[in-house]
Amino acid sequence: MREPHPGENYPAHRNRQQKLQYARDCRKQDGIENPLLVDDLEGTVHRRYGSMPNMIYLIDKLGRVAYKAMWTDHEEIAAVLVNLALADRLQAEGVRVKPSYTERINYIPAEYAGGLREKVFGRAGGQAWSDYNAVFATQRK
């Protein structure tokens, strides 16, 4: 996907090689161990799935969306995975399960824990902070 908060250290992608380098840097700096896939410059997959900067999807074995959230919340995902594992186990035991469609609003702190925003904006560069503050300054009390 694109850089939501480009700065002087990591400006907006302009070519494929640059985007690949950002992905490698991100994997190293954040210690990402899961497989990492890089979208095309147009963000085809990112846009197809809804364009949010840190959204998350769980796709079940049948290729269906089992869960989608606008922002990644690891505690909620853990609960969703436990439920999916339970469904797998019950079905393996011959117990019939039925899908219960759910919609909810999940609340997460706007100021992320652990200095996440400081870390991310810090590596992006000062422009990321000034752009962000210009957008949200009027909304803050």
Next chain:
Amino acid sequence: MTKAEIQSTVDEYNYPAFTRSESAGKSEEFKNSVRAGEAAPDFELSTPEGKRVRLSSFRGKKHVLLEFGSIT
């Protein structure tokens, strides 16, 4: 799309600075994208090392957690 149109899409999508218009409106786009219970749109993308991975290759085998992110 013509080459110029593709370049225009790339430039617009990869905006040079975060702005209010970028921070608004995407939640509706997200809600209106594929919904729970529907087939996930298939795609094939590469790892930074060039290994191609197709979402549908996991069908019938594994559940897949798909988290979107960036360095900024």
